[in-house]
Amino acid sequence: xxxxxxxxxxxxxxxxxxxxxxxxxxxxxxxxxxxxxxxxxxxxxxxxxxxxxxxxxxxxxxxxxxxxxxxxxxxxxxxxxxxxxxxxxxxxxxxxxxxxxxxxxxxxxxxxxxxxxxxxxxxxxxxxxxxxxxxxxxxxxxxxxxxxxxxxxxxxxxxxxxxx
Amino acid sequence: xxxxxxxxxxxxxxxxxxxxxxxxxxxxxxxxxxxxxxxxxxxxxxxxxxxxxxxxxxxxxxxxxxxxxxxxxxxxxxxxxxxxxxxxxxxxxxxxxxxxxxxxxxxxxxxxxxxxxxxxxxxxxxxxxxxxxxxxxxxxxxxxxxxxxxxxxxxxxxxxxxxxxxxxxxxxxxxxxxxxxxxxxxxxxxxxxxxxxxxxxxxxxxxxxxxxxxxxxxxxxxxxxxxxxxxxxxxxxxxxxxxxxxxxxxxxxxxxxxxxxxxxxxxxxxxxxxxxxxxxxxxxxxxxxxxxxxxxxxxxxxxxxxxxxxxxxxxxxxxxxxxxxxxxxxxxxxxxxxxxxxxxxxxxxxxxxxxxxxxxxxxxxxxxxxxxxxxxxxxxxxxxxxxxxxxxxxxxxxxxxxxxxxxxxxxxxxxxxxxxxxxxxxxxxxxxxxxxxxxxxxxxxxxxxxxxxxxxxxxxxxxxxxxxxxxxxxxxxxxxxxxxxxxxxxxxxxxxxxxxxxxxxxxxxxxxxxxxxxxxxxxxxxxxxxxxxxxxxxxxxxxxxxxxxxxxxxxxxxxxxxxxxxxxxxxxxxxxxxxxxxxxxxxxxxxxxxxxxxxxxxxxxxxxxxxxxxxxxxxxxxxxxxxxxxxxxxxxxxxxxxxxxxxxxxxxxxxxxxxxxxxxxxxxxxxxxxxxxxxxxxxxx
Numbered sequence: 001x002x003x004x005x006x007x008x009x010x011x012x013x014x015x016x017x018x019x020x021x022x023x024x025x026x027x028x029x030x031x032x033x034x035x036x037x038x039x040x041x042x043x044x045x046x047x048x049x050x051x052x053x054x055x056x057x058x059x060x061x062x063x064x065x066x067x068x069x070x071x072x073x074x075x076x077x078x079x080x081x082x083x084x085x086x087x088x089x090x091x092x093x094x095x096x097x098x099x100x101x102x103x104x105x106x107x108x109x110x111x112x113x114x115x116x117x118x119x120x121x122x123x124x125x126x127x128x129x130x131x132x133x134x135x136x137x138x139x140x141x142x143x144x145x146x147x148x149x150x151x152x153x154x155x156x157x158x159x160x161x162x163x164x
Numbered sequence: 165x166x167x168x169x170x171x172x173x174x175x176x177x178x179x180x181x182x183x184x185x186x187x188x189x190x191x192x193x194x195x196x197x198x199x200x201x202x203x204x205x206x207x208x209x210x211x212x213x214x215x216x217x218x219x220x221x222x223x224x225x226x227x228x229x230x231x232x233x234x235x236x237x238x239x240x241x242x243x244x245x246x247x248x249x250x251x252x253x254x255x256x257x258x259x260x261x262x263x264x265x266x267x268x269x270x271x272x273x274x275x276x277x278x279x280x281x282x283x284x285x286x287x288x289x290x291x292x293x294x295x296x297x298x299x300x301x302x303x304x305x306x307x308x309x310x311x312x313x314x315x316x317x318x319x320x321x322x323x324x325x326x327x328x329x330x331x332x333x334x335x336x337x338x339x340x341x342x343x344x345x346x347x348x349x350x351x352x353x354x355x356x357x358x359x360x361x362x363x364x365x366x367x368x369x370x371x372x373x374x375x376x377x378x379x380x381x382x383x384x385x386x387x388x389x390x391x392x393x394x395x396x397x398x399x400x401x402x403x404x405x406x407x408x409x410x411x412x413x414x415x416x417x418x419x420x421x422x423x424x425x426x427x428x429x430x431x432x433x434x435x436x437x438x439x440x441x442x443x444x445x446x447x448x449x450x451x452x453x454x455x456x457x458x459x460x461x462x463x464x465x466x467x468x469x470x471x472x473x474x475x476x477x478x479x480x481x482x483x484x485x486x487x488x489x490x491x492x493x494x495x496x497x498x499x500x501x502x503x504x505x506x507x508x509x510x511x512x513x514x515x516x517x518x519x520x521x522x523x524x525x526x527x528x529x530x531x532x533x534x535x536x537x538x539x540x541x542x543x544x545x546x547x548x549x550x551x552x553x554x555x556x557x558x559x560x561x562x563x564x565x566x567x568x569x570x571x572x573x574x575x576x577x578x579x580x581x582x583x584x585x586x587x588x589x590x591x592x593x594x595x596x597x598x599x600x601x602x603x604x605x606x607x608x609x610x611x612x613x614x615x616x617x618x619x620x621x622x623x624x625x626x627x628x629x630x631x632x633x634x635x636x637x638x639x640x641x642x643x644x645x646x647x648x649x650x651x652x653x654x655x656x657x658x659x660x661x662x663x664x665x666x667x668x669x670x671x672x673x674x675x676x677x678x679x680x681x682x683x684x685x686x687x688x689x690x691x692x693x694x695x696x697x698x699x700x701x702x703x704x705x706x707x708x709x710x711x712x713x714x715x716x717x718x719x720x721x722x723x724x725x726x727x728x729x730x731x732x733x734x735x736x737x738x739x740x741x742x743x744x745x746x747x748x749x750x751x752x753x754x755x756x757x758x759x760x761x762x763x764x765x766x767x768x769x770x771x772x773x774x775x776x777x778x779x780x781x782x783x784x785x786x787x788x789x790x791x792x793x794x795x796x797x798x799x800x801x802x803x804x805x806x807x808x809x810x811x812x813x814x815x816x817x818x819x820x821x822x823x824x825x826x827x828x829x830x831x832x833x834x835x836x837x838x839x840x841x842x843x844x845x846x847x848x849x
Contacts, residue, residue, distance in 0.1 A: 043557050049415050051560055054408045064780055097559035099544065104552050108544045112537035112566045119529045127522060130443070130514035 035074040038083055039067060043097050051097050166231050169219030170310040173260075176212035177300040179205045180293050187290035191369075199286050206274050206289050209296055210267035217264040220257060220309050224250055229327040233257055233309040239332040239753045241724040249343045250333050252350070255467060255482065256309035262463075263299045265347070266354040270296065273358055273383075284376065287365030295357050298489050306482060332724070332753030341401040349394025349421055353459040355387025356424055359431070360456035363449050367500045370507045377438050377448070382813055384435075384452075388428045389809040395421050396802035407759040407774040409694060409790040411798065414563035416471035419542045420462030426535040427455040430528045433581075437524050440586060445508040446501075447528070453497045458535075460490050470546060516588035523581035530577065534570045538563065568621050572628060575683055578676050579632035582639065582669075600638060605631030625687040629680045636673045636680075643670075667814045674808030681801030688769075688794025696776065698784035699730075708791045710771055711735040712744075717785070725749045727760075730775045730787065734764060746775035746787070769793040 036053055044055035046062035052070075055063040066087075073083050087095045099105030186202035189195075223231050224238050224247040237250040237257065252258040270292045277285050303309070315325035336342075359380040366376035398421065403411035412418060431451040437444040465471055468483020501508075514521050541558045548556040583597040608630035609623060617623050644658035651658065663670035695707045699714045706712075715731040732744045744762035751757065764771040772790040779786050 040561065043559050049559070050408060050413055054410060054413070054560075061780070093548075093554045093556045094545070096557050098562035098565070099548075099556050099558055104548055105556055108541060108548075108556075108558060108562065111540050112533065112570075115533045115536050116529075116570075119533050123525045123529050126525065127514055127517060130510075130521075131517075 035067075035071050038074065038080055039070050041080075041084070041097050042066070042070075042087055042095050045091050045095060165219045165222050165226070165228065166310045166312060169216045169223070170304075170308065172212045172216040172219065173300065173303050173308070173310070176209050176216065176263075177297070177304050179209040179212060180296040180300055183209060183293035184290055184297055187286055187293060191286045191290065199282075202286065202293075203274055203278065203289055206293055206296075207271060209293070209300075210271035210274075213260075213263050213267040213300075216303075217251075217260055220260060221248065221251060224248075227330075229330055230312050230324050231309075232311045232313055235313065235327050235330045237330070237333055239330040239724070241753070242330075242333055242338075243724065245340075245343060246333055246338050249337055249346075252346050253333055253337050254309075256303075256307040256311075258346070258350075259299065259302050259307050260309050261346075262350055262354060263296065263303055265350050266296060266299065266357060269355055269358050269383075273361075277379075281375070281379065284362070284365055284369055284371045284379075287369045287371075288361045291361035291364050292357065295361070298485075302482065302485060306485060329753070332751060335725070335749060335751045335756045335758035336405060338724070338749075338751075338758070339401060339405050341397050341404070345394060345397035345401055348390050348397055352387050352389075352391025352394050352421075353424065353462065355383065355390055356428060356452075356455050356459050358383040358387065359452045363452040364497065364500060367449060367504050367507065370504055374438055374442065377435055380452075381432075381435060381439075384428065384432060385809055385813055388425070388432060389806060391421070391425045391428065392802070392805055392809070395425060396799070400799060403772075403795070404761055404763065405759065407761050407776070407788075409692065409772055409774075409788075409792065410689075411795070414541075414560045416542050417462075417466050419538050419563075420465045423462060423535055423539055424455045424458040426531050426538070427451055427458055430531040430535075431455060433524050433531075434528050437521060441521065443510045443514075443521065444524075445510060446505070449501065449508060450497075451528075453493075457490060457493055457497075458539075460486060460493065464490065465542070471542060518584065518589045518594070520581065520584045520586045520589075523577060523584050527574070527577045527581055530570055530574045534567060534574070537566050537570070541566065571683070571686075572621065572624055575625065575628045575632060575680070578679060579628065579635045582673065582676070583635055597635070597638070601631045601634035604634040619690040622687040622690040625683055629684050629687070632676065632680050636677055639673060640670070663811060664814070664817045667816050668812050671808050671810075671812030671814070674811055675805050676808075678801045678804030678806075678808055681797050681804055683801075685794045685796070685798030685801060688792065688797070691793045692790060694788065694790040696786060696788045698779050698782055699787045700784060705787055705789055707771075707789045708769070709736050710741075710789075710791070711738075712773065712787065712789060714785075714787065722749075724753070725751045728775075730773075730785065732762070732773060732787070734771065744771075744773050746773045748775050748777070765796050767794075767796055770795045 039053040040051055042052040044050050044052045044060065044063040045066065046055060046060050048055050048060070052063055052066055069086075070083065073086065078086075096105075099108045101109055183202050183205035186198060186205060190198040190202050220233070223234050225244065227234075227238070227240055229235050233254060233256050234250075237253045238247055242250065250257070252261040273292070274285075274289065277288075313325040313327065314322050317323050362376045362380040362383075365371070395418075398418065399411040402408075402413065402418075431448060434444050434448055434451060438448050464483050464486035468486065470483060516522070541563055544558045545555045548554065579601065580598075585593060605627045609627035612623055612626050617626070640659050640662065641655075643662040644655050647653070647658040647661050648655055651661070653661065663674075693707060695705055697703075697705045699705065701714055701716045704711055704713050711734075713733040713735060715733055718729050718731060720727045720729070727747055727749050729745045729747045732746065734741045734744055742764060744764060746762040747760035749758050749760060759774060759776075762773045764773075770790070770792045772792055774788040774790075776786040776788040778784065
């Protein structure tokens with residue numbers, strides 16, 4: 001093997017090692033990100049009422065073991081659905097950080113939109129009803145020869161109704 | 165002193181009973197002496213509650229370890245500062261503290277209005293006494309803080325037993341903010357009793373006009389201000405002590421404090437509709453009722469164990485009493501409303517969809533939707549357990565998804581509402597008021613986008629913040645410019661003058677500005693980062709532009725705990741910046757530990773460093789660092805909100821001038837006066 005071939009071969013090996021290390025660290029980072037993203041969808045079961053990835057109670061063994069399990073599943077390449085069903089099987093439905101978008105839990109998701117819709121309808125009805133009311137007598141047309149008393153009353157009303 | 169305290173509480177209960185029954189008799193007979201005696205019984209109730217509270221504080225200070233409550237929440241080494249906080253750290257003491265704060269409000273109301281509003285005050289006094297009776301029942305017969313430890317003697321007789329020392333205060337509560345946060349929050353909760361009493365009293369008395377609204381507005385503002393401070397101090401405490409890197413976790417107890425704040429905020433806006441236009445009377449009365457009931461519901465959630473929370477008191481049967489009281493209050497409100505609903509008829513009509521009135525309606529809608537969404541999310545685990553047998557948790561991700569769009573809508577209305585005229589807003593006025601703010605908002609959005617922000621909600625939030633800031637700035641600028649042209653003063657002095665002439669309006673704008681700052685801080689949460697690492701002296705952790713170098717550890721025995729600190733040198737851009745000391749504390753008395761987070765806070769971001777204990781596998785110390793952008797804006801916003809609220813409570817300088825000079829000016833200007841209908845339609849100063 002000539003010196004030139006040896007150098008080329010060494011370069012190829014070095015590049016392979018470097019790119020392998022780069023890919024592996026990237027894969028590890030992706031794996032950590034994925035574990036973090038999935039972990040954000042579960043509650044810590046130490047009854048702290050915090051999301052799994054946010055529980056930072058001193059000496060919380062529950063979150064530590066849950067995160068360890070999660071890391072193992074993510075490293076194995078389990079899907080999010082598989083991780084979810086494993087956690088639900090282990091801890092029950094109280095492990096969800098947000099209700100699943102199915103079954104009874106759909107009620108929780110749909111209620112805010114229903115409130116907003118019904119509320120908007122109600123406001124529109126109220127506005128429509130208020131608009132259809134007859135005008136108060138003093139507001140219907142201003143007489144040209146208005147008395148100082150009436151003018152003062154009107155001024156006071158303007159001040160009262162517009163100062164804030 | 166425990167006997168004295170118990171006796172004072174019992175007497176207070178009897179006095180409140182007299183104030184209630186005597187007050188009803190006074191309303192029926194209209195006998196002046198009976199009215200006076202009922203009021204004085206109300207004042208005496210408050211005095212006796214003050215004495216009972218002082219007794220409990222004395223028992224803490226004197227290390228009286230034969231009183232069960234003192235044993236459970238204090239110890240000899242606890243500093244005086246925290247012995248005050250121990251008063252409200254448990255169920256019994258916090259209920260007495262509730263009665264104490266309520267007594268301060270009741271005492272003030274009865275004293276301030278002793279010679280005023282003779283028709284209304286007996287009703288108000290009866291409602292206040294009714295609420296006090298409920299809490300005094302709990303203080304006396306359900307959760308007395310004066311119970312003593314008893315032991316059986318050799319002869320079989322029961323005697324008082326004294327412990328050598330107490331169990332100590334919960335470590336999480338041994339933090340300065342815990343001495344300020346609960347009193348603020350409780351002052352908010354209890355303060356909403358006053359508008360409730362006035363609303364119910366006015367309804368029962370069929371008190372004419374909107375006077376009850378004027379009377380209670382300041383009380384509502386005070387309660388709202390305390391509630392705001394309480395919520396923000398609680399958030400800051402969670403941020404600085406709990407060590408999870410956040411300030412709001414949508415915990416049921418946090419939510420419970422937010423619910424009355426939301427309805428209280430809605431009331432503070434819609435009350436203007438009633439004051440100005442005689443509209444929304446039914447709505448306002450029910451908003452006040454709901455706010456009070458939500459305060460009671462919040463207390464029920466905190467104390468009953470219905471929902472699980474780290475902040476809750478120990479699970480107990482006390483919740484049943486709150487359920488009963490809540491149902492009773494609702495029944496009384498409903499009956500009072502049904503019997504007197506004709507008294508609440510609106511007087512005016514609405515001229516246009518594009519008006520201040522409409523914006524208030526939508527503002528109330530958004531606040532109420534947010535309130536009901538938070539409430540139903542908080543209670544959903546309970547309902548899901550009832551219906552399906554399994555409890556489904558509802559955590560922060562759900563509340564964030566639901567409330568972020570609602571919050572942004574509200575922020576939008578914060579900018580829009582104040583610039584719409586009462587009755588009707590013309591197209592010219594819309595162009596004049598919203599042109600520049602819209603342009604500023606869009607430019608800000610483009611700039612933030614160019615800087616690399618791609619998070620949708622944060623982008624929209626920052627755009628809206630600039631939009632609202634511009635609208636508020638323009639309002640101040642326009643008014644101040646007019647004053648400057650007349651007085652020759654500087655623009656800043658003119659803006660101050662303008663604010664003092666109409667404290668309510670411009671104070672309100674300052675409150676809105678504070679809310680904008682809070683939203684800026686909230687927008688930063690989308691960009692939080694964190695890193696965690698096992699550390700040995702000499703090792704480093706990098707996060708953002710910071711490098712944390714662990715120099716070592718030290719340990720220091722304090723009076724009530726032992727502190728173990730990490731000594732961390734912070735570097736930024738390869739230059740040493742400062743030292744941080746994240747800490748763990750071990751409390752020997754109750755064998756508990758707690759964290760003390762080290763925070764380097766700037767307007768741009770917080771470097772938040774937690775000593776997160778030892779890695780269970782390697783036993784190496786763990787450092788958990790967070791980089792939280794813009795958090796400081798939240799606390800600054802809170803300060804501005806409080807400042808704005810205080811400004812709104814100041815007397816209005818212009819009101820005096822208008823009343824003094826109005827008739828002469830009106831007579832002088834008569835020839836060129838506008839027809840009133842025209843002036844009213846465009847009326848917007």
